[in-house]
Amino acid sequence: MTAPPRAAPESVAGWGRVPVRPGRVARPERLLLPPGEGIVLPRGLGRAYGDAAVPAREDTLVLATPRADRILDWDPVSGRLTAEAGLSFAEILRLFLPRGWFPPVTPGTKFVTLGGCVASDVHGKNHHRDGSFGGFVERLGLLTANGREIVCGPDLDRDLFLATIGGMGLTGLITEVTLRLRPVETGWIAMETEAVANLERMVEALAASREAWPYTVGWIDCLAAGPALGRGVLMRGRHATRAEVPTGDPRARRALRVPGDAPEWLLSPGAMRAFNGLYYWMKAGRRGGTDGPHRSVVSYESFFYPLDMITDWNRLYGRRGFLQFQCVVPREAGLAAMRELLERIARAGAASFLAVIKDCGPAGPAPLSFPMEGVTLGLDLPHRGPATVELVHALNAVVIAAGGRIYLAKDAVTRPEDFARMMPRLPEWRAVRDHWDPAHRFRSAQSVRLHLTGEPPPARGS
Amino acid sequence: MKAAFVGATRGIGKALARRMAERADALFLLGRDATALTVAARDLEARGARAPVRLGPLDLGDPTGFAAALDAADAALGRFDTLVVTGGLFASQDELAADPAQLQRLLDANFTGTALLCQLAAARLAERGGGIVCAFSSVAGDRARRANYLYGASKAGLSAFLDGLGLAYGDRDVRVVCVKPGFVRTEMTAGLPEPPFAGEADEVAARALRAMDTGRPVVYAPPIWRLIMAVIRALPRPIMRRLRF
Numbered sequence: 001m002t003a004p005p006r007a008a009p010e011s012v013a014g015w016g017r018v019p020v021r022p023g024r025v026a027r028p029e030r031l032l033l034p035p036g037e038g039i040v041l042p043r044g045l046g047r048a049y050g051d052a053a054v055p056a057r058e059d060t061l062v063l064a065t066p067r068a069d070r071i072l073d074w075d076p077v078s079g080r081l082t083a084e085a086g087l088s089f090a091e092i093l094r095l096f097l098p099r100g101w102f103p104p105v106t107p108g109t110k111f112v113t114l115g116g117c118v119a120s121d122v123h124g125k126n127h128h129r130d131g132s133f134g135g136f137v138e139r140l141g142l143l144t145a146n147g148r149e150i151v152c153g154p155d156l157d158r159d160l161f162l163a164t165i166g167g168m169g170l171t172g173l174i175t176e177v178t179l180r181l182r183p184v185e186t187g188w189i190a191m192e193t194e195a196v197a198n199l200e201r202m203v204e205a206l207a208a209s210r211e212a213w214p215y216t217v218g219w220i221d222c223l224a225a226g227p228a229l230g231r232g233v234l235m236r237g238r239h240a241t242r243a244e245v246p247t248g249d250p251r252a253r254r255a256l257r258v259p260g261d262a263p264e265w266l267l268s269p270g271a272m273r274a275f276n277g278l279y280y281w282m283k284a285g286r287r288g289g290t291d292g293p294h295r296s297v298v299s300y301e302s303f304f305y306p307l308d309m310i311t312d313w314n315r316l317y318g319r320r321g322f323l324q325f326q327c328v329v330p331r332e333a334g335l336a337a338m339r340e341l342l343e344r345i346a347r348a349g350a351a352s353f354l355a356v357i358k359d360c361g362p363a364g365p366a367p368l369s370f371p372m373e374g375v376t377l378g379l380d381l382p383h384r385g386p387a388t389v390e391l392v393h394a395l396n397a398v399v400i401a402a403g404g405r406i407y408l409a410k411d412a413v414t415r416p417e418d419f420a421r422m423m424p425r426l427p428e429w430r431a432v433r434d435h436w437d438p439a440h441r442f443r444s445a446q447s448v449r450l451h452l453t454g455e456p457p458p459a460r461g462s
Numbered sequence: 463m464k465a466a467f468v469g470a471t472r473g474i475g476k477a478l479a480r481r482m483a484e485r486a487d488a489l490f491l492l493g494r495d496a497t498a499l500t501v502a503a504r505d506l507e508a509r510g511a512r513a514p515v516r517l518g519p520l521d522l523g524d525p526t527g528f529a530a531a532l533d534a535a536d537a538a539l540g541r542f543d544t545l546v547v548t549g550g551l552f553a554s555q556d557e558l559a560a561d562p563a564q565l566q567r568l569l570d571a572n573f574t575g576t577a578l579l580c581q582l583a584a585a586r587l588a589e590r591g592g593g594i595v596c597a598f599s600s601v602a603g604d605r606a607r608r609a610n611y612l613y614g615a616s617k618a619g620l621s622a623f624l625d626g627l628g629l630a631y632g633d634r635d636v637r638v639v640c641v642k643p644g645f646v647r648t649e650m651t652a653g654l655p656e657p658p659f660a661g662e663a664d665e666v667a668a669r670a671l672r673a674m675d676t677g678r679p680v681v682y683a684p685p686i687w688r689l690i691m692a693v694i695r696a697l698p699r700p701i702m703r704r705l706r707f
Contacts, residue, residue: 008652027649029473067649070505071509072501074507
């Protein structure tokens with residue numbers, strides 16, 4: 001019963017469905033580094049869009065963690081939770097929200113594992129106030145390349161801890177995570193939505209909501225051009241109190257399924273434009289334009305995880321898949337850079353449903369962590385071949401010029417030299433990683449593409 | 463429920479124990495690996511099982527320890543009213559055919575051990591007014607196939623035993639549930655070619671728990687396997703000889 005996990009050859013892709021690479025996938029209940037294995041790639045629920053959890057080589061052992069999901073310790077007084085890395089946010093919410101606890105930071109899907117949240121140092125709608133996920137992690141259990149079990153934290157093997165936060169699983173196999181959940185009165189969100197006429201107003205509105213609202217985000221129609229560039233809907237929310245809400249917890253809704261790969265015409269620029277226009281009209285136009293916020297109380301699911309209601313929504317992009325683009329640029333450069341990005345996207349007619357805009361608070365201490373003080377923009381780009389890839393490179397150039405960076409959990413195509421320009425602390429991270437994994441056993445298609453790993457290993461030190 | 467549980471540390475057993483924990487059942491965990499049992503106990507407590515979840519040693523291959531294990535369950539739970547056995551061994555036909563010692567261990571655990579344990583528990587439950595005995599057999603026991611008749615035989619014996627146990631103890635309010643999972647995606651089946659209608663551990667657990675609550679004697683999970691096995695059972699032997707699976 002305790003034999004090493006069996007690995008079967010499989011095709012592996014990220015959530016964007018491109019690229020697809022063969023690997024050997026094991027889904028063990030106990031997280032071990034099987035002796036005799038060479039290249040290893042930890043993988044959670046596969047929600048990273050690009051190639052972060054896609055194997056670089058066919059002989060890679062892809063260690064999928066979701067079956068290793070035991071709760072190791074729970075303190076109902078402080079909300080301190082220790083669990084195996086494969087435990088998902090969906091399960092944490094199902095178990096602990098009825099008892100009044102919520103993840104301190106959540107990305108836009110609950111189908112993520114604790115290990116994945118650490119590896120990507122995920123952020124959420126409360127970044128301006130609370131920072132990224134790594135700031136709430138107290139301890140990590142890690143199996144390093146030489147088979148050692150390491151426990152690290154902000155005050156314990158701090159270099160390794162920080163290199164692992166946002167380290168894309170390249171410092172070792174994350175086996176256990178300790179974090180503190182946030183006490184909440186209800187699973188409902190008191191929300192305000194407000195139509196915003198253009199980009200400048202959107203950035204202003206996000207800034208104006210920073211102090212009073214723990215959660216803020218803007219949705220923008222990135223196909224609108226000219227004076228309407230950046231028009232959209234601002235949403236802000238906070239956990240509702242018991243007095244404000246319907247009795248009982250929000251019921252988990254049944255997800256819809258996408259029955260198959262969507263046809264190409266659904267993703268044509270015309271169809272996208274129609275959809276985005278309709279969305280804006282529904283959220284804003286119907287209520288008479290931009291004359292003040294609309295208040296409501298909604299379930300945490302519809303506020304934080306609207307896309308989770310459609311299982312396999314990535315199939316809407318058809319067989320060719322899609323690229324996600326998410327960047328953050330410093331506040332000073334923010335408005336001009338955002339305008340240029342949106343103009344380029346609008347000109348290319350390349351964007352899809354909606355783009356998300358959000359202001360970020362100060363960067364955390366981890367060298368590869370994505371968020372930094374400024375404005376972040378994220379959107380899907382249906383994959384139409386080399387032109388789409390070229391568009392991402394062009395967008396990256398704008399980001400670099402503005403002093404910003406892109407989010408590895410979304411990326412599939414960025415060039416290594418561009419990434420190095422975006423991440424001034426990359427040498428620092430490399431030095432720590434090379435100490436713990438000198439042979440670069442932990443490797444993904446992404447890490448090879450970005451020259452984060454390679455043969456022979458890059459020179460030691462920074 | 464107050465359940466003595468063999469096999470709660472992995473796979474379908476883990477999923478079933480978690481479902482019982484979430485409805486605040488009391489659990490006593492039995493198994494060979496004390497470390498795995500301890501971690502499972504903490505996991506189940508965090509999910510809502512009546513705390514503390516205690517544990518004791520049990521090896522399905524060693525019946526001499528069964529009475530003591532059930533005594534320990536009685537002591538911890540204040541008399542258990544349910545026995546669940548999801549534990550068991552699995553190996554491929556090739557491994558079992560090549561290694562008689564491994565084959566014997568599998569037959570001992572899956573049939574002899576499980577039958578002796580269930581028999582012992584049923585007798586105790588009958589004395590105290592009834593209860594539930596739920597054990598996991600397999601669709602592999604419904605008809606021998608060339609590709610897995612060794613494992614299948616251990617489960618065929620178990621299915622027949624459980625059927626009889628339910629008949630024999632039914633009038634003393636001991637309800638016996640035989641769960642027959644089809645192909646379920648777990649660590650046990652990792653790397654095996656996946657047939658159509660493969661199921662997930664949690665859906666099998668949900669059906670098993672419903673069967674325990676209603677006292678349904680035989681439950682297939684996923685349910686489509688009842689139909690599949692009806693067809694396979696009806697195939698004439700000359701056809702079975704030609705099939706490769």
